[in-house]
Amino acid sequence: MATVDRWLLPDGIEEVLPPQAACIEAARRQVLDLFQRWGYELVITPHIEYLESLLTGAGQDLDLRTFKVTDPLSGRQMGLRADITPQVARIDAHTLRREGPSRLCYAGSVVHAKPRALATSRSPIQLGAELYGDASPASDIEVISLMLDTLSLAQVADVHMDLGHVGIYRGLCEAAGVTGEVEQRLFDALQRKAIDEVVELTASLPGELASMLRALVDLSGERDVLDLAQACLVAAPPAVQQALDELVAVADALELRFPELPLYFDLAELRGYHYHTGVVFAAFVPGVGQSIAQGGRYDDIGADFGRARPATGFSTDLKTLVSLGQFREAPAVGAIWAPDNHDLYLWQAVQRLRQEGRQVLQALPGQDLQAARAAGCSQRLEWLDGRWQLLPLTA
Numbered sequence: 001m002a003t004v005d006r007w008l009l010p011d012g013i014e015e016v017l018p019p020q021a022a023c024i025e026a027a028r029r030q031v032l033d034l035f036q037r038w039g040y041e042l043v044i045t046p047h048i049e050y051l052e053s054l055l056t057g058a059g060q061d062l063d064l065r066t067f068k069v070t071d072p073l074s075g076r077q078m079g080l081r082a083d084i085t086p087q088v089a090r091i092d093a094h095t096l097r098r099e100g101p102s103r104l105c106y107a108g109s110v111v112h113a114k115p116r117a118l119a120t121s122r123s124p125i126q127l128g129a130e131l132y133g134d135a136s137p138a139s140d141i142e143v144i145s146l147m148l149d150t151l152s153l154a155q156v157a158d159v160h161m162d163l164g165h166v167g168i169y170r171g172l173c174e175a176a177g178v179t180g181e182v183e184q185r186l187f188d189a190l191q192r193k194a195i196d197e198v199v200e201l202t203a204s205l206p207g208e209l210a211s212m213l214r215a216l217v218d219l220s221g222e223r224d225v226l227d228l229a230q231a232c233l234v235a236a237p238p239a240v241q242q243a244l245d246e247l248v249a250v251a252d253a254l255e256l257r258f259p260e261l262p263l264y265f266d267l268a269e270l271r272g273y274h275y276h277t278g279v280v281f282a283a284f285v286p287g288v289g290q291s292i293a294q295g296g297r298y299d300d301i302g303a304d305f306g307r308a309r310p311a312t313g314f315s316t317d318l319k320t321l322v323s324l325g326q327f328r329e330a331p332a333v334g335a336i337w338a339p340d341n342h343d344l345y346l347w348q349a350v351q352r353l354r355q356e357g358r359q360v361l362q363a364l365p366g367q368d369l370q371a372a373r374a375a376g377c378s379q380r381l382e383w384l385d386g387r388w389q390l391l392p393l394t395a
Contacts, residue, residue, distance in 0.1 A: 012122030040105035045087035051077040056304040093302030101133040128315030135310035137249040147314040154325030160262040164269040167243030176209040190268040220266040334378025335359040349388040
């Protein structure tokens with residue numbers, strides 16, 4: 001390999017340089033502080049673990065995005081985490097084993113073998129929050145509200161929200177006896193809103209259920225879509241009615257809390273269908289072709305860890321939030337320049353300033369005030385009147 005090739009990084013893998021790295025870290029702290037104010041406790045999960053734990057309940061999509069390696073100690077397959085949510089589910093179900101609701105949050109780097117979309121990073125910093133132990137719409141409303149509060153903290157502009165409920169499609173399929181390959185083909189056709197294919201695939205189903213499945217193609221739009229859905233699905237099974245009622249309850253709460261937020265509903269949008277079990281949601285902004293934050297309910301995820309609990313949550317990429325938004329930063333205070341001097345009193349003065357939260361750079365041999373200016377210093381320590389004092393850099 002030529003020497004120059006040693007500097008290359010794989011496609012979609014990037015390094016973060018100053019000052020952007022400082023901005024991302026400051027944003028991470030602010031978001032985690034926000035989560036803490038909402039009552040969410042921080043957990044830190046391993047970067048690598050056994051593959052069967054990482055892929056529990058996650059479906060084929062996550063499997064394709066997970067780097068796989070063999071553990072030289074055990075000979076078992078391991079994976080580099082591509083999504084932190086299954087790890088947090090394991091912590092709730094197996095490690096903590098709490099009774100009642102549990103609120104957990106996280107922030108950490110993940111690695112994707114394949115990007116979510118073209119020209120996107122394969123090394124995002126995933127942060128998110130999960131609420132376990134409550135099956136009511138109140139938990140979905142809380143998690144969505146926290147996601148919107150996070151976007152507000154980042155000052156991301158022009159956010160609009162997409163909402164759906166996978167339980168509506170799932171309930172209709174169960175009632176109609178649609179399973180296996182036919183269910184998957186119907187799922188694909190609905191995602192593409194290919195009405196001719198949907199009609200063909202439902203031709204042999206009971207007439208009323210076939211009509212309701214076909215209606216899903218057109219049940220998308222603003223709030224009045226939910227009223228139309230209630231009319232179209234009036235004869236649907238109880239599970240479908242309950243799912244629609246849950247979606248209406250979430251919509252009512254969001255309209256009350258965030259009256260300026262545009263809401264869009266799509267009952268044929270089955271994002272994460274094999275992963276989620278209830279309400280699904282995603283936030284979008286103009287000019288970005290994919291969601292900037294997303295989540296939903298996934299009540300079955302803890303079953304493989306011995307304890308299936310109701311669960312809902314959201315996640316986002318911190319680097320995306322920083323690039324799209326403008327986190328409120330503390331007023332910048334210039335650094336302080338200390339001379340190249342090993343005087344004990346200078347050392348003590350420098351340490352006092354650092355303990356007060358100030359940034360102090362001590363000159364190395366041969367450096368002068370020109371180096372201090374290049375480093376962005378605004379003040380300097382100078383021996384004056386028998387003590388080290390802070391003076392303007394140019395004085």
